[in-house]
Amino acid sequence: MFDIVFLGTGAMKPTPKRFTSSLMLRHKKETIMFDVGEGTQIRVAQSGFSPMKVGKIFITHFHGDHFYGLPGIIFTMSNSERKTPLTIYGPTGAKKFIQQILTLGYGQVPFEVNVEELSNGDQIKGDGYTITAFDVDHGPPSLGYLFKEDDDFSIDTDKMKKYGLTSHPKFKLLKKGETIEIDGKTLKPKDWLIPIKGDSMVYTGDTRPCENTVNMAKGATILIHESTHVSGDIEEDRGHSSAKEAAEVAKKAGVGTLILIHISSRYLDTTPLLDEAKKVFPNVYLPNDLTKVMVKKGELTVQ
Amino acid sequence: MFDIVFLGTGAMKPTPKRFTSSLMLRHKKETIMFDVGEGTQIRVAQSGFSPMKVGKIFITHFHGDHFYGLPGIIFTMSNSERKTPLTIYGPTGAKKFIQQILTLGYGQVPFEVNVEELSNGDQIKGDGYTITAFDVDHGPPSLGYLFKEDDDFSIDTDKMKKYGLTSHPKFKLLKKGETIEIDGKTLKPKDWLIPIKGDSMVYTGDTRPCENTVNMAKGATILIHESTHVSGDIEEDRGHSSAKEAAEVAKKAGVGTLILIHISSRYLDTTPLLDEAKKVFPNVYLPNDLTKVMVKKGELTVQ
Numbered sequence: 001m002f003d004i005v006f007l008g009t010g011a012m013k014p015t016p017k018r019f020t021s022s023l024m025l026r027h028k029k030e031t032i033m034f035d036v037g038e039g040t041q042i043r044v045a046q047s048g049f050s051p052m053k054v055g056k057i058f059i060t061h062f063h064g065d066h067f068y069g070l071p072g073i074i075f076t077m078s079n080s081e082r083k084t085p086l087t088i089y090g091p092t093g094a095k096k097f098i099q100q101i102l103t104l105g106y107g108q109v110p111f112e113v114n115v116e117e118l119s120n121g122d123q124i125k126g127d128g129y130t131i132t133a134f135d136v137d138h139g140p141p142s143l144g145y146l147f148k149e150d151d152d153f154s155i156d157t158d159k160m161k162k163y164g165l166t167s168h169p170k171f172k173l174l175k176k177g178e179t180i181e182i183d184g185k186t187l188k189p190k191d192w193l194i195p196i197k198g199d200s201m202v203y204t205g206d207t208r209p210c211e212n213t214v215n216m217a218k219g220a221t222i223l224i225h226e227s228t229h230v231s232g233d234i235e236e237d238r239g240h241s242s243a244k245e246a247a248e249v250a251k252k253a254g255v256g257t258l259i260l261i262h263i264s265s266r267y268l269d270t271t272p273l274l275d276e277a278k279k280v281f282p283n284v285y286l287p288n289d290l291t292k293v294m295v296k297k298g299e300l301t302v303q
Numbered sequence: 304m305f306d307i308v309f310l311g312t313g314a315m316k317p318t319p320k321r322f323t324s325s326l327m328l329r330h331k332k333e334t335i336m337f338d339v340g341e342g343t344q345i346r347v348a349q350s351g352f353s354p355m356k357v358g359k360i361f362i363t364h365f366h367g368d369h370f371y372g373l374p375g376i377i378f379t380m381s382n383s384e385r386k387t388p389l390t391i392y393g394p395t396g397a398k399k400f401i402q403q404i405l406t407l408g409y410g411q412v413p414f415e416v417n418v419e420e421l422s423n424g425d426q427i428k429g430d431g432y433t434i435t436a437f438d439v440d441h442g443p444p445s446l447g448y449l450f451k452e453d454d455d456f457s458i459d460t461d462k463m464k465k466y467g468l469t470s471h472p473k474f475k476l477l478k479k480g481e482t483i484e485i486d487g488k489t490l491k492p493k494d495w496l497i498p499i500k501g502d503s504m505v506y507t508g509d510t511r512p513c514e515n516t517v518n519m520a521k522g523a524t525i526l527i528h529e530s531t532h533v534s535g536d537i538e539e540d541r542g543h544s545s546a547k548e549a550a551e552v553a554k555k556a557g558v559g560t561l562i563l564i565h566i567s568s569r570y571l572d573t574t575p576l577l578d579e580a581k582k583v584f585p586n587v588y589l590p591n592d593l594t595k596v597m598v599k600k601g602e603l604t605v606q
Contacts, residue, residue, distance in 0.1 A: 064378035075367035
């Protein structure tokens with residue numbers, strides 16, 4: 001179970017309603033940010049959350065609309081006397097650009113900022129999840145990210161009841177894969193546990209439709225795919241996807257829900273984008289800035 | 304006559320309603336920006352204007368809340384294929400920091416960006432105005448700016464009527480200071496012209512109250528003074544002014560209207576700031592983001 005707040009759903013140029021790219025994912029006690037377009041800290045404030053809780057930031061690529069909010073959010077964390085380290089992940093170039101940001105203007109950064117450059121297939125393991133970076137097809141070094149909750153198990157309580165068993169401290173051991181003994185009965189994990197598939201999210205950043213996204217998004221609960229334009233409106237050599245192309249990727253990967261973001265400033269009415277995507281893949285959603293969604297047991301709920 | 308749109312009226316940390324420092328001044332055909340906090344280009348879009356018309360940007364100092372919107376606005380100008388040169392003025396350090404911004408991330412800037420470092424007393428002359436930089440008392444190299452329209456003359460039409468004179472092409476020469484002859488009558492400029500005092504605006508940026516501001520603001524139509532806090536709420540060593548201190552500067556300088564900006568995020572209700580300023584200097588105004596004011600013939604009108 002995790003939730004996502006869409007902080008910026010616009011493309012290269014912000015509009016009065018859509019800021020540039022950023023989303024915030026909350027899982028257990030962690031808050032993770034993906035991309036930090038200009039004004040991200042303002043959207044965080046408007047969402048009612050705090051940037052102080054963000055521990056990890058994943059940047060897809062170093063075009064301005066995906067990271068120009070970093071100086072401001074670090075400045076605010078510094079003015080709020082943050083002490084907790086912050087780790088920023090990104091493709092090749094991350095170390096150089098973050099260093100430029102950390103020396104941009106006067107002011108001290110009173111906390112540790114770690115930068116890790118990632119390549120295709122690199123994995124970051126966290127408490128109950130793994131984030132995998134994968135190459136996408138955009139132009140400059142560009143990564144998409146797969147966030148996947150660890151698979152888990154729950155006790156089959158219905159079956160337990162049938163056998164007259166109720167809650168017991170030893171059940172924890174059973175969940176850890178150990179065989180336990182209660183009242184002379186031997187209970188093996190395989191007989192009493194139900195597997196729970198972890199939910200997953202893929203965020204592409206900017207990209208042309210590509211096989212790597214299809215492979216990484218196989219069976220994902222949600223695929224957040226860029227959808228800059230309606231088919232034919234801009235040239236393929238700009239490195240972006242149409243809503244139709246995003247839907248084709250979703251269909252090939254068999255995801256649960258497709259979410260369209262990175263909407264060009266030319267579409268104040270997003271109906272044409274939704275319409276062309278739905279013809280290919282019906283389960284599609286296009287959020288506004290500050291829309292919050294919950295992902296739980298394979299289902300997406302808009303909150 | 305000029306107008307001003309307040310794009311960001313907040314202090315170090317943006318709030319949902321107040322972005323960080325920026326204001327836009329429009330005079331004749333020019334659009335001039337003073338400070339460019341994060342999200343400035345979003346506020347410009349929300350104001351209904353275009354960043355493409357901005358030809359000169361004056362930065363007061365290089366704390367993030369006064370210039371972190373520069374990368375984004377330059378990125379958008381670039382994506383909009385701007386060709387017109389842009390000149391950025393600022394205190395010592397401007398060349399270094401703007402260079403960092405211009406190389407932050409991938410992407411070409413297809414227009415000329417000139418940077419000029421200014422010192423106390425430096426003047427930039429434009430079409431019908433002069434901008435003077437002056438040192439303020441903040442910490443890092445910090446400038447305030449005086450924008451002053453050129454003084455002008457108008458024909459004394461009432462007097463003309465008395466003498467049976469009406470409009471004549473030669474009046475233009477009179478306005479230029481030349482003695483003219485109409486129907487055998489000799490008309491000297493000093494007898495037929497009324498001086499019009501140019502309107503003026505002083506913008507302090509961040510500062511403690513200081514004599515330099517008082518001197519530069521002598522008789523100014525409007526003084527836009529930072530007013531971060533209510534007296535006693537934060538320490539003097541932070542380099543900022545209280546509303547009361549801003550009002551004392553306005554009183555000493557004898558300005559027309561005092562405008563309070565750079566409002567700390569702690570004041571969602573700004574009444575305490577206005578109240579303490581009014582006790583010292585009654586003609587005070589505290590704008591919101593996107594408030595537009597017109598300055599004409601010594602008067603300020605909120606639009």
